[in-house]
Amino acid sequence: MGLMTAYYLAGEGAAVTVLEKGRLPAGSSYGNAGLIVPSHLQPLCSPGNVREGLRHLLNPTGPFSIHLSPNLRRWAWLAGFVRNSTAAHVNYAAGVYRELAERSLALHDELARKAGSVYEYAREGLLCLYETRQALEAAAREAEELTRAGRPARILDERAVREMVPAAAPSVIGGVLQEPDGKLQPAAFVSWLADQVRRAGGHILEETEVFGASFAGKAVRRLQTTKGPVEADQVVLAAGAWTGRVAAMLGRPLPVEAAKGFSITYDRPSGAPSLPLLLEEARVAVTPFADSLRLAGVLELAGLDDRLSSARIHAMERDLRRSLPGLGSLKVREVWRGFRPCTPDGLPFIGRLRRPQNVWVATGHATKGIFLGPVTGELTARLLSGSPPDSALLKALHPNR
Known part of the structure; x- marks a missing residue:
């Protein structure tokens, strides 16, 4: 920012x-999934995320967890978060995000025309993969709403998913291709931005x-x-x-409040997908870059606690292997963690x-x-x-x- x-x-x-x-490049601007997501407009505070947080309250490897502490400011923040987790507020916030997203997408396209291929910007879609019928049906309904709102989303059956992602497991029963979405290499993007600021006379x-x-x-x-x-x-x-x-x-x-996230970057495997994926049940993203593959996710409300958890990292890797067993050999290049800034509404x-x-x-x-x-x-x-x-x-x- x-x-x-x-x-x-x-x-x-x-x-x-x-x-x-x-x-x-530093912080979350360095190690994130690099996703361009005009299709994802929901705020962090939502009834579903509150349920998810409560469900994983005592699970140290859950995709969304809340660490309780005697910190009164965090309790006040959590109270605001829960208070704003209503369907009415989600609709209101999504409207605000829609306005921001439309402009930001146009600006990203404009920046990429100036930068060329420096930071691997591409908008070839984001494929969300599902392993349960209930989740896929809910996603299909949302995809229809997105399409009516002018953000095309295509529902894919198991065969179509397998054609696009040969590495996918038999347990993956379908997907939704968010067509306006895409990705960039975040560290390269930040480095390019810094160069542009300096060239314009900034320090x-x-x-x-x-x-x-x-x-x-x-x-x-x-x-x-x-x-x-x-x-x-x-x-x-x-x-x-x-x-x-x-x-x-x-x-x-x-x-x-700080919400800790994690990423694991691998040398690009032989079975890497051609476009970014969201493994919806695991709540992790898989982003392919020119010479690497990044697994990113988890939202841990734990303050500015930068400790790495081997159990957390192993759980992410298990989810990756379960959903994409055909990736081939994976060689870890870097394990990273960082903090996302979150507001109560x-x-x-x-x-x-x-x-x-x-x-x-x-x-x-x-x-x-x-x-x-x-x-x-x-x-x-x-x-x-x-x-x-x-x-x-x-x-x-x-x-x-």
């Missing part, structure tokens, strides 16, 4: 400095962590960092899962804080970050330049809501 905002601001001639506490300070701020009246005037003080007229807070912590440092705590925070009055926020996209990065950057840049979009959208995304 920070790089995308810097990209659009620098393109308008603004003097931009990006502060990155690690080295680029990127890596290994630079913010630990304090100085104020002048109601505004932040200087950030204290591990590389010395940095002055700014305007500050964009796009710190991902650390946004709540940094916002509190600036005097305005925000309810952003499932919608991102994009807008200006009431106080400090020169601090803007762009975060909270949960599992949709790589897809919604372009529209978030463009929207934040427009806000900073004084040309805001539709007020109803701003109200839905406002960090003070």
Whole structure:
């Protein structure tokens, strides 16, 4: 989100400095599945996810788990999450996401025309695979709704799935091809973005962590960092899962919780699929890249706890082998974990804080970050330049809501 905002601001001639506490590409912008998903508009908070979280509450390898703790802020966040997990709110949030998705998809296409094949952008569809009749029938109904809404989704029987994914197990009984969807290589995308920011005159300070701020009246005037003080007229807070912590440092705590996710990257096997897959029952994504294959998933509400669980990794690999036994030999290249920034109502925070009055926020996209990065950057840049979009959208995304 920070790089995308810097990209659009620098393109308008603004003097931009990006502060990155690690080295680029980093964080969830590095290790995610790289999916472009205009077909997936539901917010994280939904009745189904609450049921899933309760069902796996004591299961350390479940696809969606909640770690209980004495942290009162997390309990308050969970209360808001449950309160917003209603059918009415899901419909409302999906409408907001639809507006963001349409614009972000157009911007992704535009960026890819500029970048060429640098980060393997392709929109050849996303295939969702199902192993139970009930889940497939529900997906088929949703596919019909998506098609009526202008986002084509094709229902595939077992034979058609096998033709597209020869590695699929006999237990896979069908699938839904989300035709507008696609993928990109996230680390390469982030690296390309950083290069574009630098070429436009922007500065990127890596290994630079913010630990304090100085104020002048109601505004932040200087950030204290591990590389010395940095002055700014305007500050964009796009710190991902650390946004709540940094916002509190600036005097305005925000309810952003970290949801840990995992990925395993393999050398590309002989039986790799030609397009990205979602193994729906396992709730994991399988994304093929030029020389690798990435397995990504799990949503673990556990705060900023970066411990790796061998049981969790083994469970993901078992799911992969069960659903796609024909992949061939798998050689692990990297095991990764990172944190998704999540809000209690499932919608991102994009807008200006009431106080400090020169601090803007762009975060909270949960599992949709790589897809919604372009529209978030463009929207934040427009806000900073004084040309805001539709007020109803701003109200839905406002960090003070």
